[in-house]
Amino acid sequence: MSAPTLPPLARVYRVRAAVELKEFFRQRESVVFTLMFPVILLVVFGAVLDYDIGGGVSFTQYFMAGVIAAGILGASLQNMAIGIATERSDGTLKHLAGTPMPKSAYFVGKIAQVVAVTVATIAILLVVGVVLYGVDLPSGTQWLTFTWVALLGSAACTLLGIAVSSLAKNGRSASATVTPVALVLQFISGVFFRFDQIPTWMQTISSFFPLKWMAQGLRSVFLPDALAAQEPAGSWELGRVALVLTAWVVVGLVLCVRTFRWRDRADG
Amino acid sequence: MSSPLDPGAAISIRGLVKRYGDRNAVDGVDLDIRRGEIFALLGPNGAGKTTTVEILEGYRSRDGGDVAVLGQDPAEGGRRWRAEIGIVLQSGAGDSQLTCLEVLTAQAAYYPDPRDPAEVLELVGLTDKAGARGRSLSGGQRRRLDVAMGIVGRPALLFLDEPTTGFDPEARRQFWSLIRSLRDLGTTMLLTTHYLDEAEELADRVGVITAGRLVEVAVPAELGGRGQAPAVVSWTEDGARRSQDTPTPTALVAELAARFPGEVPDLAVARPTLEDVYLQMIGQSR
Numbered sequence: 001m002s003a004p005t006l007p008p009l010a011r012v013y014r015v016r017a018a019v020e021l022k023e024f025f026r027q028r029e030s031v032v033f034t035l036m037f038p039v040i041l042l043v044v045f046g047a048v049l050d051y052d053i054g055g056g057v058s059f060t061q062y063f064m065a066g067v068i069a070a071g072i073l074g075a076s077l078q079n080m081a082i083g084i085a086t087e088r089s090d091g092t093l094k095h096l097a098g099t100p101m102p103k104s105a106y107f108v109g110k111i112a113q114v115v116a117v118t119v120a121t122i123a124i125l126l127v128v129g130v131v132l133y134g135v136d137l138p139s140g141t142q143w144l145t146f147t148w149v150a151l152l153g154s155a156a157c158t159l160l161g162i163a164v165s166s167l168a169k170n171g172r173s174a175s176a177t178v179t180p181v182a183l184v185l186q187f188i189s190g191v192f193f194r195f196d197q198i199p200t201w202m203q204t205i206s207s208f209f210p211l212k213w214m215a216q217g218l219r220s221v222f223l224p225d226a227l228a229a230q231e232p233a234g235s236w237e238l239g240r241v242a243l244v245l246t247a248w249v250v251v252g253l254v255l256c257v258r259t260f261r262w263r264d265r266a267d268g
Numbered sequence: 269m270s271s272p273l274d275p276g277a278a279i280s281i282r283g284l285v286k287r288y289g290d291r292n293a294v295d296g297v298d299l300d301i302r303r304g305e306i307f308a309l310l311g312p313n314g315a316g317k318t319t320t321v322e323i324l325e326g327y328r329s330r331d332g333g334d335v336a337v338l339g340q341d342p343a344e345g346g347r348r349w350r351a352e353i354g355i356v357l358q359s360g361a362g363d364s365q366l367t368c369l370e371v372l373t374a375q376a377a378y379y380p381d382p383r384d385p386a387e388v389l390e391l392v393g394l395t396d397k398a399g400a401r402g403r404s405l406s407g408g409q410r411r412r413l414d415v416a417m418g419i420v421g422r423p424a425l426l427f428l429d430e431p432t433t434g435f436d437p438e439a440r441r442q443f444w445s446l447i448r449s450l451r452d453l454g455t456t457m458l459l460t461t462h463y464l465d466e467a468e469e470l471a472d473r474v475g476v477i478t479a480g481r482l483v484e485v486a487v488p489a490e491l492g493g494r495g496q497a498p499a500v501v502s503w504t505e506d507g508a509r510r511s512q513d514t515p516t517p518t519a520l521v522a523e524l525a526a527r528f529p530g531e532v533p534d535l536a537v538a539r540p541t542l543e544d545v546y547l548q549m550i551g552q553s554r
Contacts (some may be wrong), residue, residue: 004380006347015377019366026365026401092362098325099421100350101378263327267359 012102016109024079024113034079035117038071039124045192046133053194055226060133064125065218066191069153071121073182073211076114076154080161081178084110086171089264097262107162114158118150135222142221145238149217152245156210159252166259169266185211190219196230203232210248217241273336278303278425278456279324285332286319286480293319295480296333303424306447306457308471308488310464312550316480317460318358318429324458325355325427338425351379354423358430360414368405368413369398372420379421391449392416393442408439415443419450426450428459432466444469464543474542478550492545504533 024030045067046060053062087093096106129135138146161178168174186192188202189212195203206212220228220236228235273280279301286294294316301307311317322328323335326342326349335342340349364371369385376382389395392412397405405413411431418426428447432440440463447457447470461467467474468488475485489495501520502511514520517537524532 006351006380007377012377015374019370019374022370023365087362090362091357091359092364094327094359095355095357095361095417098327098350098355098357099375099378100347100380102347 006100009102009105012105013108016101016105017112020109020113021116023083024117030079030083034074035121035124038067038074038121039128041070042067042125042128043132046129053227054230055224057223057227058133060129061135061222062194062219063192064129064135065222066186066189066215068122068125068150069189069211069215069218070182070186070191071125072118072150072154072214073157073185075117075121076157077161077164078178078182079114079117080110080158081164081168082171082174083113084162084165085168085174088165088261089170089266091264093262094264094267110162111158114154118154122150138221145217146221149214149221149241149245152242152249153210153214153217156245156248156252159249159256160210163252163255163259166261170264185209188212190215194230195219196232200232207244210245213241213244217245273334274300275336275339276303277301277336278305278338279307279458280336281320281324281333282335283333284320284323284330284335286316286323286328287331292480294323294330297477297480297482299475299482299485301456301458303456304451304454305472306451306459306470308467308474309458309460309477310462310467310474310546311460311477315478315550317477320477321427321429321458321460325353326350351421352424354418354421354426356414356418356426356428356431358433360410361417364402367399367401368394368416371402371413372416375417376420381422383420383422385420388416388420391419392446407434408436411435412439412443412446415446419455423455425456425458428457430460430462432461432463440466464541464546468542476546476549483549488542491542492540492549494540494542494545497540497545500538501536502538503535509534 042063045063049059049063051059053059084093097103126135126137130137164178165174168177185206188198188206189195189209190198190206191211195212195216216231216236217238219231220238231237271282273282277300279299281297281299284294284297285292297320309317309320319328323330324337324342326345329343337345338349338352342349366374368389372385372388376385386395386398389398392415394409394412394416397409402410402413411434415428415431418428432443435443444466450457459467459470471488473485474488474491476483476491484491498513498515499517500511500513501517501524502509503524504510512520521532521535521537524535
């Protein structure tokens with residue numbers, strides 16, 4: 001009697017992707033705080049800070065770049081760090097490791113979740129921006145820049161989120177650590193304020209992290225080229241954006257491979 | 269470590285050692301569990317039960333000895349080997365937003381020859397909870413869902429780590445009949461439990477582990493010399509409770525029956541319970 005063959009990888013990947021999408025979109029907290037939070041920020045900031053940042057460009061047009069970068073950070077880094085830490089401490093990971101599920105399927109499911117949440121967040125932000133605040137959509141090759149900045153930034157932040165999850169004791173401690181760190185990063189990376197008006201030493205700190213480069217890359221998408229002169233470097237530095245984000249992808253990958261655990265530390 | 273591993277056994281262990289610091293949590297365990305058998309591992313908390321079981325499940329590494337689970341070293345067990353075993357962890361399978369049926373359907377997709385998820389729900393008595401999310405279940409229902417996840421892959425060998433903790437008596441009875449029906453389907457089971465009545469009810473053989481050592485393996489009725497232990501016959505005579513230890517209780521009862529005109533008042537014949545011998549065994553080794 002020959003043993004029945006294991007299910008094909010592609011089918012297990014599809015199953016895991018479906019599981020991860022249901023886990024996210026059925027949980028009210030994750031939908032409200034990860035998906036809707038940037039939208040709420042856009043609505044509030046767009047209504048309060050309605051001024052001209054120069055060249056007839058509204059703050060909301062500037063803020064679109066920042067809030068999308070923050071949305072990507074939330075859907076990837078924050079979502080992964082908290083979600084995986086929770087699954088590690090409640091036994092989900094240990095259980096999966098005891099099944100013949102290929103380990104890669106877990107990560108494929110997570111990537112599907114990040115992609116779906118990111119795309120949904122960006123789509124809602126664009127619609128709200130256009131409908132409520134008359135934000136100008138990108139055009140032509142700007143969409144291409146938009147796509148690679150979002151993809152590269154989201155890949156770096158997903159990997160970092162997976163790595164960070166291993167540092168936390170459980171989901172609650174992950175949330176308590178990651179949420180304020182993300183908020184501070186947003187303040188110093190030019191999400192809420194014009195980056196050129198942030199003190200230089202804060203600019204320096206933020207340039208070690210991916211969020212600053214995501215926001216900068218997206219500003220090149222949403223702002224007219226004339227405003228590149230307002231950047232501290234005097235240009236959008238797209239080459240450097242690609243370089244730094246790629247470096248974070250590599251660092252994140254190494255950290256993931258070295259730190260990922262299927263079991264809780266408290267579990268022997 | 270005298271005899272070699274038994275390749276025909278479901279589980280074969282020789283000289284198993286696991287060290288934590290300078291303490292041997294598992295200290296030279298030898299054991300064979302036959303295919304089709306239900307084996308219960310008993311022992312106090314910290315005796316090495318879960319450590320032993322998690323080495324067999326491939327979760328933990330060992331520091332010494334040889335182990336074969338379904339003919340495979342669990343430290344090197346791949347997906348194909350995992351497809352043959354089912355695991356019900358002490359900690360359960362985690363929280364989920366999925367319904368019971370969705371959870372089981374996803375779990376079934378990892379296995380080459382799974383059971384029908386709806387049939388498995390029926391088997392564990394959760395059919396009317398098929399559309400309910402995990403978090404809305406009671407403790408006993410969640411545990412049954414854990415068991416369902418453990419068996420949906422049609423395992424040849426099922427590990428059950430304290431499966432009925434927190435069950436009410438009725439739920440435990442239902443669980444026991446579930447285990448018996450799995451046995452009838454040919455599933456080998458390794459069970460750890462704190463409940464001696466559960467071990468006695470279900471297990472073909474029990475093993476007692478204390479301080480990392482397997483002190484005895486026997487059928488439940490014979491553990492600790494229970495089969496040969498004198499019975500205690502007790503009755504009421506002249507208004508006083510009397511009792512007598514005897515290796516031949518039948519003869520004593522016949523004698524009493526002759527002595528009393530009708531029923532022997534408050535007649536009882538007792539053997540030491542599994543709990544009695546178990547407590548004695550773990551007490552001795554401390």
